[in-house]
Amino acid sequence: MKPRVQVTREVFDEVLDYLAEHFEVSANQSDAPFTPVELAEHLADKHGALTVLTDRVDDALLARCPNLKAVCNIAVGFNNIDLKACSARGVLATNTPGVLDSATADFTWALILATARRLTEAEAWLRAGEWHGWKLKQFLGQDVAGATLGIVGLGRIGQAVARRARGFDMKVLYFNRKRVDADIEREFGATYAPLDTLLAESDIVTLHTPYSPATHHLIGAQQLARMKPTAMLIHAARGGVVDDAALIEALKSGKIAAAGLDVFESEPKLNPAFLRFKNVVLAPHIASSTHRTRFNMAMLAARNLVAALTTGKPPNLLNPPAN
Numbered sequence: 308m309k310p311r312v313q314v315t316r317e318v319f320d321e322v323l324d325y326l327a328e329h330f331e332v333s334a335n336q337s338d339a340p341f342t343p344v345e346l347a348e349h350l351a352d353k354h355g356a357l358t359v360l361t362d363r364v365d366d367a368l369l370a371r372c373p374n375l376k377a378v379c380n381i382a383v384g385f386n387n388i389d390l391k392a393c394s395a396r397g398v399l400a401t402n403t404p405g406v407l408d409s410a411t412a413d414f415t416w417a418l419i420l421a422t423a424r425r426l427t428e429a430e431a432w433l434r435a436g437e438w439h440g441w442k443l444k445q446f447l448g449q450d451v452a453g454a455t456l457g458i459v460g461l462g463r464i465g466q467a468v469a470r471r472a473r474g475f476d477m478k479v480l481y482f483n484r485k486r487v488d489a490d491i492e493r494e495f496g497a498t499y500a501p502l503d504t505l506l507a508e509s510d511i512v513t514l515h516t517p518y519s520p521a522t523h524h525l526i527g528a529q530q531l532a533r534m535k536p537t538a539m540l541i542h543a544a545r546g547g548v549v550d551d552a553a554l555i556e557a558l559k560s561g562k563i564a565a566a567g568l569d570v571f572e573s574e575p576k577l578n579p580a581f582l583r584f585k586n587v588v589l590a591p592h593i594a595s596s597t598h599r600t601r602f603n604m605a606m607l608a609a610r611n612l613v614a615a616l617t618t619g620k621p622p623n624l625l626n627p628p629a630n
C-alpha cells in the first residue's frame with residue numbers, strides 16, 4: 308500500500324501528479340486554509356504532509372498524528388514548524404531554499420523603487436482623476452542611484468539583493484548574525500557594519516533575516532529611531548522581524564520617511580494604520596510569487612516529501628535525523 312500524504316493548500320496539477328506516482332494523495336485544491344483542528348483531522352492518518360507557511364505544525368498537532376514521518380513546507384521560512392517537536396517525534400521537516408532567491412530579490416527591488424519614487428501613491432492619484440497637468444515638483448521622490456543600501460541578513464536572498472544594487476552604483480552595508488567571508492564581501496561589494504551603524508548610515512534599509520525568537524522585533528522603536536528621517540524601510544522577510552506598532556509610530560512622527568512592506572505581524576490582518584499612509588507601499592506577501600518560482604517551490608517541497616518517505620534523506624532537511 309502506498310503511503311498516504313496530505314497537501315494542505317492548492318498546488319499545481321503537475322505537483323499532484325508527481326506525488327500520486329508515489330503516494331495516495333489527499334489534496335485541498337479548494338485552497339481554504341485548514342483550521343488547526345481540521346489540519347489535525349486531515350493529518351491524523353497520514354504519513355506525510357506538504358504544508359505552507361500558514362499551517363502551524365507544533366507538538367499538539369504532532370501528538371495527534373502518530374503515523375506522520377515528514378512535513379515538507381512550501382517556503383524557505385519555517386517558523387510555522389516546531390523543529391524540536393518534529394525531531395522528538397521522529398518527523399523530518401524540510402523547506403525550499405534557493406529556488407526563490409531571484410524572485411524575492413527582484414520583488415525587494417520593486418518595493419525599493421516603488422517606495423523611493425512614490426509609484427503607488429502617484430498611481431492612485433492619477434486613477435482618482437487628479438492629474439490636470441505636468442508640474443516640476445510633482446511627486447518628488449528619493450534617488451536610489453548612489454544611495455547607501457543597508458542589508459540586514461546577507462544570506463542567499465540578501466546577497467541577490469546586493470548583486471542587483473551594483474547596477475545602481477550604491478554603497479552597500481550589511482549586518483549579519485555572523486560576518487560573512489571576505490571573498491563574499493568582495494563579491495557583493497558589501498561592507499560589514501554593526502546594526503546600529505547600518506541603521507544610522509543607510510538611505511534604504513532592507514530586511515532579509517529569517518524569523519525566530521532571536522529576530523523577533525529585531526527592528527523596533529529604538530532601531531527605527533536610529534534611522535535617518537529621510538530613510539526608508541523595506542521588509543519582505545517575515546512578519547514579526549519588525550515591530551509593526553513601532554513602525555507605525557515612526558512613520559507618524561516622521562522618524563523615517565517611508566516604507567515598502569510585503570509582510571506583517573498577524574497577516575493577513577494588517578494594522579489598519581498602514582492603509583492610511585501614502586508613503587507606504589503595501590503588498591500581500593507575494594515576494595516569491597512568480598509562475599516559475601512558486602512552481603519550483605511546490606515541486607521542491609514535493610521532491611523533499613518523496614525523498615523523506617522513501618530514503619529518509621530529503622535534500623532540504625531542517626532537523627537532525629530523528630532516532
Ligand code: GLV
Nearest residue numbers: 381382383384595
Ligand atoms: C515565503 O515567505 C517563504 O518563506 O518562502
